[in-house]
Amino acid sequence: MSEKHDAPGIPTTGHVWDDDLADLTNPPPKWWMLGLAASALFCVVYFIYYPSFPISSTGSFTKGIGGWTAIKEMEADKGEVDAVRGKFETRLKGLTPAAILADSELTEYVKRSGKVLFGDNCAACHGQNGIGTHDKQGLFAPILNDDDWLYGGKIEEIHASIENGRQGMMMAGKDMLSATEIDTLANAVAKGQPNATPLFAEKGCTGCHGPDGKGIQAMGSANLTDKVWRFDSSVEGIKYTISYGVNSGDPKARVAVMPNFKEAGKLSDAELKKLAVYVYKFGGGQADAPAASKAPEAGVAK
Ligand code: HEC
Numbered sequence: 001m002s003e004k005h006d007a008p009g010i011p012t013t014g015h016v017w018d019d020d021l022a023d024l025t026n027p028p029p030k031w032w033m034l035g036l037a038a039s040a041l042f043c044v045v046y047f048i049y050y051p052s053f054p055i056s057s058t059g060s061f062t063k064g065i066g067g068w069t070a071i072k073e074m075e076a077d078k079g080e081v082d083a084v085r086g087k088f089e090t091r092l093k094g095l096t097p098a099a100i101l102a103d104s105e106l107t108e109y110v111k112r113s114g115k116v117l118f119g120d121n122c123a124a125c126h127g128q129n130g131i132g133t134h135d136k137q138g139l140f141a142p143i144l145n146d147d148d149w150l151y152g153g154k155i156e157e158i159h160a161s162i163e164n165g166r167q168g169m170m171m172a173g174k175d176m177l178s179a180t181e182i183d184t185l186a187n188a189v190a191k192g193q194p195n196a197t198p199l200f201a202e203k204g205c206t207g208c209h210g211p212d213g214k215g216i217q218a219m220g221s222a223n224l225t226d227k228v229w230r231f232d233s234s235v236e237g238i239k240y241t242i243s244y245g246v247n248s249g250d251p252k253a254r255v256a257v258m259p260n261f262k263e264a265g266k267l268s269d270a271e272l273k274k275l276a277v278y279v280y281k282f283g284g285g286q287a288d289a290p291a292a293s294k295a296p297e298a299g300v301a302k
């Protein structure tokens with residue numbers, strides 16, 4: 001170690017390496033010192049103004065003189081959101097679902113805000129975004145994002161389904177039909193040609209499913225010609241449906257009940273309207289205008 005280095009006259013800390021690499025005691029630049037003082041001052045002010053220092057192990061702390069709390073900040077933010085929502089919600093209240101649908105700004109609002117409402121109340125049975133649960137839970141709730149409807153896909157019909165609930169009924173056939181008759185009917189239905197057997201009309205199936213077997217929307221009776229299945233598409237499965245019926249009261253009946261949300265009182269009128277628009281906007285909603293313009297798609301599950 002020696003005192004030889006490039007800046008003679010400036011004292012060193014005493015650390016010199018390789019004779020010419022020395023640790024000088026120059027003061028740091030002024031701007032840097034000012035910055036240091038300013039940040040120290042900032043810390044002191046911040047500590048006094050905001051809640052900062054823990055005082056005890058029970059969780060108390062210095063509250064700060066500014067009165068800031070995380071809760072107050074959150075409430076202020078929420079207030080802003082509520083103010084924006086409030087405008088839309090007030091407009092919604094006075095409108096029918098069809099009128100909401102006609103207003104693109106409101107529809108956009110419902111599309112975004114309806115997600116939670118649908119998720120909380122409907123998705124357990126109908127699946128997120130109405131894609132269905134594919135009967136994993138045996139709830140037999142129909143898919144809502146296609147254009148195949150039991151009770152109709154017009155906005156008023158969807159609204160009525162949600163408000164009042166739906167419960168199709170088909171009686172158990174096992175006491176009225178012989179095993180051979182059930183077999184014949186099931187095979188014809190499985191092919192999508194219920195009228196291939198005269199039994200379909202003779203045994204009164206046409207009374208609910210219509211003379212052409214295409215279903216009657218007022219009854220929610222399934223279309224038996226489109227190969228879109230509510231329950232089970234196998235011949236065995238169809239025999240089961242015909243034997244025990246749907247919501248028939250028979251202990252083995254297929255059960256498919258859409259709850260009555262208005263009666264349950266859990267959802268407000270505005271929420272029921274929002275849900276109707278939300279479901280319509282899954283993409284399967286049908287306009288009032290030329291009804292016959294769109295051919296029903298076959299081969300999709302209901
Ligand atoms: C407990 C399960 C369940 C819940 C919860 C439920 N649904 Fe349903 N939903 C059903 C079933 C089952 C049907 C079919 C009823 C039938 O077959 O007669 C149905 C039918 C419908 C229909 C008529 C579909 C058509 O093809 O015509 C609509 C629309 C509907 N639900 C919307 C909703 C909305 C919106 C919610 C939430 C507010 C909801 N559902 C909650 C089970 C449920």
Ligand code: HEC
Binds near residue numbers: 189
């Ligand atoms: C009282 C009215 C009524 C009568 C009579 C009736 N059905 Fe039904 N049927 C329904 C309803 C309603 C549904 C749909 C239930 C639902 O989806 O909740 C249905 C559903 C079905 C299904 C299930 C379709 C699917 O997509 O899984 C089959 C199969 C069926 N009916 C066959 C028959 C046959 C065969 C007869 C005559 C023996 C018959 N039905 C008589 C009302 C009836």
